[in-house]
Amino acid sequence: MFLNNNIKVFSGTGNPELANSVCDYLEIPVGGAKIEKFPDGEKFIKLEDDVRGRDCFVIQSTCEPVDEYLMELLIFIDCLKRASARRITAVVPYFGYARQDRKDEGRVPITAKLVANLITVAGADRVISIDLHAQQLQGFFDIPVDHLTGELILSKYFRDKKIDKLTVISPDVGNMKMAARFAGHLGGELAIVHKKRVSGSEVEAEEVIGNVEGRNIVMCDDIIATAGTVCSAAKLVKKRGAKKIYVGATHGVFAGPALERLSGAGIDEIVVTDTIPLKEVCKKLSNVKVLSVAPMLGEAIKRIHRNESVSSLFNNA
Numbered sequence: 001m002f003l004n005n006n007i008k009v010f011s012g013t014g015n016p017e018l019a020n021s022v023c024d025y026l027e028i029p030v031g032g033a034k035i036e037k038f039p040d041g042e043k044f045i046k047l048e049d050d051v052r053g054r055d056c057f058v059i060q061s062t063c064e065p066v067d068e069y070l071m072e073l074l075i076f077i078d079c080l081k082r083a084s085a086r087r088i089t090a091v092v093p094y095f096g097y098a099r100q101d102r103k104d105e106g107r108v109p110i111t112a113k114l115v116a117n118l119i120t121v122a123g124a125d126r127v128i129s130i131d132l133h134a135q136q137l138q139g140f141f142d143i144p145v146d147h148l149t150g151e152l153i154l155s156k157y158f159r160d161k162k163i164d165k166l167t168v169i170s171p172d173v174g175n176m177k178m179a180a181r182f183a184g185h186l187g188g189e190l191a192i193v194h195k196k197r198v199s200g201s202e203v204e205a206e207e208v209i210g211n212v213e214g215r216n217i218v219m220c221d222d223i224i225a226t227a228g229t230v231c232s233a234a235k236l237v238k239k240r241g242a243k244k245i246y247v248g249a250t251h252g253v254f255a256g257p258a259l260e261r262l263s264g265a266g267i268d269e270i271v272v273t274d275t276i277p278l279k280e281v282c283k284k285l286s287n288v289k290v291l292s293v294a295p296m297l298g299e300a301i302k303r304i305h306r307n308e309s310v311s312s313l314f315n316n317a
């Protein structure tokens, strides 16, 4: 064990497998806590370990059911605060509501900001998250945020495949910078798809700018939710003569029609990380590969606990 007893890492019910892997990396047991649901749906948490004066981390992905896991996280933080933890870090590998980050039409909320406020008011001293959809979400918090990325894990996987005639594609304009960094890591050409959003779950890939004919494609995105974005882009580039198509995304939300869409989109491999547990239905897809963020999260937790640099984790990639 390379850490002392002053650190405690707890897990909500949002992603216990990931929490276990993080604690395995840290060589410490997951902190003891009883999490119960009352018959009326209310959650109740009781810590089974002493946390007084300790550096506490609670790992909770706010994936589906989003509101339930969010509330559980808030209760967990309150619980730690009232048990006199010295410092509380909310570790939110997948931050639900991140895409509701602006008022782009009248009479709508900015729920990502509301969630940031809730986590802060509950008593968190700092936050760790991964690929927050937009970098500026860090500014929604008035406490320190360690913003990690799954990009290096994904790009290393694709680099090891030694894909020739490679074009890296951003399936929409918003993701262009991520695609450019991928192309930098992988050494391929860069292309972009122009997408039109028809509704919350419907998109249309309208045009591709860049060279895709006769090329192998790595398409990267932060989130696959209904899979409309990556599937319509995949169909378009296939029509334009692309050969193999690989998709890499940090968060595999796989909601609504995702399974059906991904089954028929002609994608050779879909690679996501374990920020969200893979849904049972998606285990039916033989071309889904899950990479773990646990060593990266564990290393970040260790460094925060020891007051060491977290950004240097990404410097030598």
Ligand code: R5P
Pocket: 099, 172, 174, 175, 200, 201, 203, 221, 222, 223, 224, 225, 226, 227, 228, 229, 230
């Ligand atoms: C959009 O800005 C995001 O980067 C993703 O492309 C999008 O949220 C994915 O959603 P869906 O899978 O439902 O198209």
